[in-house]
Amino acid sequence: AAGVIQSPRHLIKEKRETATLKCYPIPRHDTVYWYQQGPGQDPQFLISFYEKMQSDKGSIPDRFSAQQFSDYHSELNMSSLELGDSALYFCASSLGQAVDYGYTFGSGTRLTVV
Amino acid sequence: AQSVTQLDSHVSVSEGTPVLLRCNYSSSYSPSLFWYVQHPNKGLQLLLKYTSAATLVKGINGFEAEFKKSETSFHLTKPSAHMSDAAEYFCVSRRSGTYKYIFGTGTRLKVLA
Numbered sequence: 006a007a008g009v010i011q012s013p014r015h016l017i018k019e020k021r022e023t024a025t026l027k028c029y030p031i032p033r034h035d036t037v038y039w040y041q042q043g044p045g046q047d048p049q050f051l052i053s054f055y056e057k058m059q060s061d062k063g064s065i066p067d068r069f070s071a072q073q074f075s076d077y078h079s080e081l082n083m084s085s086l087e088l089g090d091s092a093l094y095f096c097a098s099s100l101g102q103a104v105d106y107g108y109t110f111g112s113g114t115r116l117t118v119v
Numbered sequence: 120a121q122s123v124t125q126l127d128s129h130v131s132v133s134e135g136t137p138v139l140l141r142c143n144y145s146s147s148y149s150p151s152l153f154w155y156v157q158h159p160n161k162g163l164q165l166l167l168k169y170t171s172a173a174t175l176v177k178g179i180n181g182f183e184a185e186f187k188k189s190e191t192s193f194h195l196t197k198p199s200a201h202m203s204d205a206a207e208y209f210c211v212s213r214r215s216g217t218y219k220y221i222f223g224t225g226t227r228l229k230v231l232a
């Protein structure tokens with residue numbers, strides 16, 4: 006079965022550069038969630054989209070922005086990167102927002118800022 | 120406010136012995152609760168979920184968890200640990216009124232040969 010696809014798997018950027026992370030949800034899923042997991046940390050919710058509109062917002066820095074496109078894929082744009090942005094970024098998708106069956110997570114994008 | 124507390128940051132068991140990973144939640148009413156496993160450099164995989172249908176929930180790989188409202192607990196158990204069970208385990212609550220997860224801080228399970 007198709008899963009959530011994230012690209013790239015690994016990304017190395019320098020401080021003050023920009024990065025774009027992509028998430029392709031499971032086919033027909035219309036909701037996407039972004040999480041950030043720092044080294045040794047639990048995942049922290051960043052932002053979510055439902056039907057191409059932002060549905061919820063967590064601890065996402067102002068330097069970050071995200072959107073969901075007409076094909077439901079989502080992109081997380083990160084500017085003025087800082088060393089502290091180094092983390093594993095997960096995307097999850099679901100069909101609708103009443104999700105009691107658990108999200109399906111992608112394998113994540115590991116961002117390293119040097 | 121909702122929160123999830125994983126009582127042990129590290130648990131070590133011998134292969135073939137039982138596993139117990141403890142999780143307590145706080146919520147004004149019964150939340151949806153999940154256990155996820157994360158192997159090194161891998162994504163989060165759903166082990167099992169509680170959504171008020173049954174208090175004893177069976178998941179994949181022989182894991183199960185029991186929802187105990189009186190104790191506000193949702194501990195994860197497995198009768199016999201396998202080496203491949205070594206991973207980080209997250210207890211997760213779905214925040215009421217929104218659709219985002221609240222993660223516990225994780226328990227790292229080590230399985231000794």
